Amino acid sequence: MQGRILNLFGRDVRALSDIFFPRQCSVCGTFLDYDQKQICGECLADMPLTYSWDYPDNFVERRIIDKGVYVEAAASLFFYRYEGFSQVIRTFKYQGNTALWRFLSAQLGDVLARCPRFSGIEAVVPVPLHPLKRYRRGFNQAEIIAAEVAKAFGVKSYPHLVRKRRYTKTQTAFGTGERTSNVRGSFKVTARMAVRLKRQGICRVLLVDDVLTTGATVAAAAEPLVKEGFKVSVATLASVEQL
Ligand SMILES: [Zn+2]
Structure with missing residues (x-):
């Protein structure tokens, strides 16, 4: 009562x-x-949903695997280049409307947590920003997404498992091929943390970012995790439809 x-x-x-x-x-x-x-x-x-989570070998997976990095499954929630929804992304990046992003991230989490292709996820990891960039922006949007998606899976988010070790120029300044070489090798796994997670039996991780364009950034961030022996899946909130 x-x-x-x-x-x-x-x-x-x-x-x-x-x-x-x-x-x-x-x-x-x-x-x-x-x-x-x-x-x-x-x-x-x-909402221009991609439904990519339902299909193996979807465009998200292909963009990442084409960079030579194997991921178990990958998906994006919606297409970015739709009027209104692209506004949503820009508003967040420059004004930090975190309530809206938490809302959309929860939708992404709900969809993936119900999808058999993403079952057994044991940890969520945001794609990190270089510390200088994070300091300038005041937050890392991928961390906000990761926290919400982790809630949907009932697991923890680990923002420090992958680190950005080299400052790279903004990806939008580069063409497709240049984007890959610009970010390749710029991420590393925090070794101590990787050992701790493995001791806890955590092996399947979901790497999370805001927008997928060529896939170069998530592929570069996934690479050291795969090398450490983690089984990696990827999720982004939005995806650019045509390259
Ligand atoms: Zn409306």
Whole structure:
């Protein structure tokens, strides 16, 4: 009974606060109902999902395996180059709307945790930023995604298992082939941590990033994990459709 009262009270507070501080859909800008979070029902229904998680040898896996790095499974939640949804990514990168990203990351986590191809994931690992870049930005977006995805799998996120050891120029400045050589060898595994995880019997890891373009960055980050003997799968929130 008490829970119900609190629940009703919470709902009323949200409905009231919506009157004074209306919340808008992050994609189309329409005002949200009190029971909607971040994105309205219509935009959620229109979300350009890739369904890549259902298919072996999908475009995400091919982009990574083409770089010579073997991953068990890989998937992205939605396509990036759709008006509205690409806005979602940019808003986060430059304004840090973490609530929206946590919401989308939870969707990614839910989809993957229910997918047999991703069963048995024991740890989630974000693709790291170089410490200088992380300091400048104030956060690493992949860490936020990893934390939510880890929750869906009921496992922990390990932001320090892979480290960026060399500062690389922003990937967008390079062509496809150059991107691979720019990042190759720029990540390393924290040896002590790898040993600790293996002692705990953790072997299957899910490497997580925000946007997949050529796959060069996630392939470069996955490579040292594979060399350490981990079974690696990959998930990104969004994917660029055509290269
Ligand atoms: Zn909307």
